[in-house]
Amino acid sequence: MTPILSAQGISRHFGSITALSPSDLDVAPGEVVVLIGPSGSGKSTLLRCLNLLEPPDSGEIRFRDQCITEQGVNLDQVRRSIGMVFQQFNLYPHMTALGNVTLALRRVHRLSREDARTRGMAALEEVGLAKQHDAHPGNLSGGQQQRVGIARALALDPDIMLFDEPTSALDPELVGEVLSVMRRLRDRKMTMVIVTHEMGFARDVADRVVFMNEGAIIEQGPPETLFTAPTQPRTREFLSRLM
Ligand code: ADP
Ligand code: MG
Numbered sequence: 001m002t003p004i005l006s007a008q009g010i011s012r013h014f015g016s017i018t019a020l021s022p023s024d025l026d027v028a029p030g031e032v033v034v035l036i037g038p039s040g041s042g043k044s045t046l047l048r049c050l051n052l053l054e055p056p057d058s059g060e061i062r063f064r065d066q067c068i069t070e071q072g073v074n075l076d077q078v079r080r081s082i083g084m085v086f087q088q089f090n091l092y093p094h095m096t097a098l099g100n101v102t103l104a105l106r107r108v109h110r111l112s113r114e115d116a117r118t119r120g121m122a123a124l125e126e127v128g129l130a131k132q133h134d135a136h137p138g139n140l141s142g143g144q145q146q147r148v149g150i151a152r153a154l155a156l157d158p159d160i161m162l163f164d165e166p167t168s169a170l171d172p173e174l175v176g177e178v179l180s181v182m183r184r185l186r187d188r189k190m191t192m193v194i195v196t197h198e199m200g201f202a203r204d205v206a207d208r209v210v211f212m213n214e215g216a217i218i219e220q221g222p223p224e225t226l227f228t229a230p231t232q233p234r235t236r237e238f239l240s241r242l243m
Pocket of ligand 2: 043
């Protein structure tokens, strides 16, 4: 199948640190790719390069039939199509849930108040928070705040969603509600690239698991293979430390 997103030879340095060595990653439409690996292995950097939050130093990224690493690409359009959900939800505390979800629709994409509201409410509905649309983040639990974060990305009607440790900032009892929202997105065939330490979830939702170490993709495969019969010593060592 033709990939919807294709990164070839992308790398990223910070001063003398190689955060990401030249790496390739293709994502098929409807595919769920989970990135795992130790802290500092380049997972966030790879994810952030995919929607140009970090412009890669080398290589090329194709999204649908467009090369998005070329000069003059419309970054707002790219980030609308390739949505991102962060570990820290980054909601505006003085705005309601709906206000947070509709902000980019109004300011960046210039939708009318009415259209933004309709889209925003539909997105909140999808994460099960339509009733709480008028609540401020301070009156929502961490799990609800992260679901607003997901709704904010969904409201832009993305073709792909990137998740960077979406449950790592949450108390354990709030993790499940966020993972169920992500499972529902998988069920309706949303294409997703997810960084997570939730290995049970990874095994359950991933079509493909990618293991990274020291800025490089070491090994990848379907979860049933990668988790039970990894071929690379570094993958085995990482997984054995989690068991
Ligand atoms: P992970 O998400 O797997 O924990 P990161 O992609 O965040 O890894 O980081 C990979 C490496 O790049 C680490 O050594 C990290 O310290 C470094 N790094 C990441 N972002 C920056 C930055 N903005 N400035 C300097 N170094 C960075
Ligand atoms: Mg990270």
